[in-house]
Amino acid sequence: MNAYLERTIENVKSKYANEPEFVQTVEEVLSSLEPVIEKHPEYENADLLGRMVEPERMFTFRVAWMADDGSWHTNTGYRCQFNGAIGPYKGGLRFQKNVYPGIIKFLGFEQIFKNSLTGLPIGGGKGGSDFDPAGKSDAEIMRFCQSYMQALYRYIGPDVDVPAGDMGVGAREIGYLFGEYRRLKGTFENGVLTGKGFSYGGSRIRPEATGYGAVYYLENVLKHEGESIKDKTIACAGFGNVTWGICKKAFQLGAKVVTLSGPDGYVYDPEGVATEEKVNYLLEMRDSGRNRVQDYADKFPGTTFYPGEKPWGVKVDICMPSAMQNDVHMEHAKKIAEAGVKYYIEVANMPTTNDALKYLMDCDNMIVAPSKAVNAGGVATSALEMSQNSERLVWSAEEVDKQLKQIMDTIYNMSVEAAEEYGLGYNLVAGANIAGFQRVADAMMAQGVF
Numbered sequence: 001m002n003a004y005l006e007r008t009i010e011n012v013k014s015k016y017a018n019e020p021e022f023v024q025t026v027e028e029v030l031s032s033l034e035p036v037i038e039k040h041p042e043y044e045n046a047d048l049l050g051r052m053v054e055p056e057r058m059f060t061f062r063v064a065w066m067a068d069d070g071s072w073h074t075n076t077g078y079r080c081q082f083n084g085a086i087g088p089y090k091g092g093l094r095f096q097k098n099v100y101p102g103i104i105k106f107l108g109f110e111q112i113f114k115n116s117l118t119g120l121p122i123g124g125g126k127g128g129s130d131f132d133p134a135g136k137s138d139a140e141i142m143r144f145c146q147s148y149m150q151a152l153y154r155y156i157g158p159d160v161d162v163p164a165g166d167m168g169v170g171a172r173e174i175g176y177l178f179g180e181y182r183r184l185k186g187t188f189e190n191g192v193l194t195g196k197g198f199s200y201g202g203s204r205i206r207p208e209a210t211g212y213g214a215v216y217y218l219e220n221v222l223k224h225e226g227e228s229i230k231d232k233t234i235a236c237a238g239f240g241n242v243t244w245g246i247c248k249k250a251f252q253l254g255a256k257v258v259t260l261s262g263p264d265g266y267v268y269d270p271e272g273v274a275t276e277e278k279v280n281y282l283l284e285m286r287d288s289g290r291n292r293v294q295d296y297a298d299k300f301p302g303t304t305f306y307p308g309e310k311p312w313g314v315k316v317d318i319c320m321p322s323a324m325q326n327d328v329h330m331e332h333a334k335k336i337a338e339a340g341v342k343y344y345i346e347v348a349n350m351p352t353t354n355d356a357l358k359y360l361m362d363c364d365n366m367i368v369a370p371s372k373a374v375n376a377g378g379v380a381t382s383a384l385e386m387s388q389n390s391e392r393l394v395w396s397a398e399e400v401d402k403q404l405k406q407i408m409d410t411i412y413n414m415s416v417e418a419a420e421e422y423g424l425g426y427n428l429v430a431g432a433n434i435a436g437f438q439r440v441a442d443a444m445m446a447q448g449v450f
């Protein structure tokens with residue numbers, strides 16, 4: 001391997017041994033970049049890679065909030081402003097018990113390249129808290145969000161840093177966060193957050209965008225193989241916002257999502273999540289806060305619930321891991337290959353361990369697409385929301401959907417071309433890393449060393 005590349009990876013490994021998710025994503029991205037680094041020896045002198053793996057700024061803050069019984073609780077808030085070379089920092093907030101710097105930094109690092117791939121002017125950022133939203137009342141969520149924003153508001157803004165949702169942060173939380181920002185600043189700067197409700201500056205199609213974008217990307221992959229999405233079976237994981245969007249679009253296009261998963265196991269629905277009632281039920285499941293996928297099997301006869309298991313190994317045409325990081329390990333990858341799956345389309349951020357990803361990429365007849373390209377439709381539509389806010393305009397659903405589709409087609413084509421340019425063949429994983437990297441690298445080189 002290129003010595004500079006290897007040294008940068010080794011430095012991250014030894015410095016951040018206690019942040020394994022961050023190390024994992026740095027290794028995955030950087031190891032794709034060998035031919036680019038070889039071609040650009042000037043990067044080493046400017047320590048481009050060393051700077052890229054170091055966030056421009058990252059901070060923690062105290063978030064104290066009152067529970068309904070009057071007791072006070074304290075959580076840690078995070079925001080990582082990883083790379084602002086091509087635009088204001090942009091990326092979601094994750095509220096989940098397991099959040100710690102390693103999770104925020106892995107998500108922030110992925111976000112740099114994902115946002116770059118969209119072709120839009122957005123830098124990479126991420127934030128969140130180790131707050132556990134499970135079982136919290138609406139009033140508790142509101143007080144937590146208000147306290148969170150009291151700490152964060154001075155460090156964000158429509159031209160500075162634009163947070164959005166991620167796990168545990170949906171339209172409700174964004175509403176409370178925005179309300180508090182507006183109250184503190186005394187201005188209506190709705191471009192400070194995306195994923196807002198439509199009544200105060202949210203974009204049409206933003207809730208669906210990540211799932212729709214993933215399916216648009218998938219259609220490009222299928223077209224390359226001379227196939228169509230109609231009648232295809234898809235295994236998804238999770239049942240949250242992203243999976244809902246995939247089910248909705250797949251249903252519209254005549255494909256069937258046959259598995260969903262949750263912390264309690266997975267469900268298999270041979271008929272697919274392919275009626276309006278079933279698609280809408282996913283929203284009900286999410287809003288219930290129960291976090292149980294078994295509810296789906298209880299509601300719809302003919303479906304089976306497999307407690308404690310994952311859907312990897314079910315015979316389908318396409319796997320779309322859309323739940324969370326490191327959901328698919330080597331043992332699952334082997335089962336996926338054995339089941340004769342032809343398309344492995346990552347959707348959640350880093351859903352595959354690095355060894356499992358390599359295994360799947362090396363399988364004959366398996367096409368692998370990386371999440372940072374496949375799920376970029378969400379943040380791309382956030383950037384469209386920012387455009388609408390700054391222009392004080394509202395675009396129709398058709399207009400946003402058309403732009404989303406165009407962006408996904410471009411991401412796919414750019415990835416294919418980048419891999420080909422460096423002699424890597426049809427390699428969507430390396431292509432996305434290279435294309436995403438190149439734009440940020442050019443901007444950083446142009447702006448001088450800091």
Ligand code: GLU
Nearest residue numbers: 091092164165166379382
């Ligand atoms: N959290 C989403 C992501 O991983 C969306 C971020 C955004 O819209 O800014 O890309």
